[in-house]
Amino acid sequence: MSSSLKTAAISHPDLGRGGNLYRVAIVGAGSLKGKEIAEVLNDRNFPSADVKLLDDDESLGQLESVGGEVTFIQKIRAEEFRNLDFTFFGSDTQCTRRNWTIARDAGSDVVDLSFALEDEPDATVRSPWLERQLGQALVPELQPGPAVIAHPAAVVVALLLLRAQKAGKVERVVATVFEPASEHGQKGMDELHEQTVNLLSFQQLPKSIFDTQVAFNMVARYGEQSVPTLATVESRILKHYRKIAGKDALTPSLLLVQAPIFHGHAFAIHVEFAGAADVESISQSLAGEHVNITHGPEEAPTNVGAAGQADIQVSVVPDANQLNGFWLWAASDNLRIAASTAVECAETMAANRPRGKVQ
Helix, strand or coil: CCHHHHHHHHHCCCCCHHHCCEEEEEECCCCHHHHHHHHHHHHCCCCEEEEEEEECHHHCCCEEEECCEEEECEECCHHHHCCCCEEEECCCHHHHHHHHHHHHHCCCEEEECCCCCCCCCCCEEECHHHHHHHCCCCCCCCCCCCEEECCHHHHHHHHHHHHHHHHCCEEEEEEEEEECHHHHHHHHHHHHHHHHHHHHCCCCCCCCCCCCCCCCCCECCCCCCCCCCHHHHHHHHHHHHHHHCCCCCCCCEEEEEECCCCCCEEEEEEEEECCCCCHHHHHHHHCECCEEECCCHHHCCCHHHHCCCCCEEEEEEECCCCCCEEEEEEEECHHHHHHHHHHHHHHHHHCCCCCCCCC
């Protein structure tokens, strides 16, 4: 075990008391989400005695760094799930569905970043950010069902709208979400890159992921062969929003657009208040944990600027044609928010696990 992981376990104030450490597996360790989980585990000082990296044949033997220690990605096998406390599924949906019950039956708590388990009867769609915002208390469960992370776009929209309501009653919300290629994993990133290169060299475009041109283009639907469709993702964002934003939250009109960007969500959110409001009061209501308000054109949020940042970057601009209307222009790192949500879910679940299981 690396010295950084030992220090992390000792320094964390809430987890691992009494020297108890947790054994963790990341399924899909070679994926963009899997790599981000490993980084966030280290950044948040998650008290891990061991972080096991698992993936399919494409990534076997690949070297990855966890907590400053280089390790190999191993093949997914049933015996690898024995004696685990937490299993993070950053894999594709098929891999998650094949393996999650094996992890659960071996005694591991399951955190799903693939959304494969969102319709399982005992699954819970979660966002600790929103749970804190709403003051929700987590009900202890000795054998919790899988925790499915809320879609990162749903987390951003829900957090901003709940806070905006502190500045006044909100009557109407319209949100346009600009989707990055990284939401389709490394293959989506590769296809956008290849399309860009091929267009510039007048070559045929690869379309195995999006089934349409996304390079130098903005589309509101993919080709017929693309899975999942933009409509499916849009529906998931709204479904997750309703689950995490609270029963009284105003549901926005939402449009999801595939943008020709590699990484990071961007948002154009129009908020209409019932009464008078101003930029300063709205900015004050939005500011706080996980939200960074920017001022001036030189600091305007961009998906590039949000890369690697845990906070949502937001600017507030008045609508020149509507007295009580305002635009929230926001950007966030989709992978970092997903991984942070997953690790925070594990932290809250850790409080219910038996102490002294792993020595």
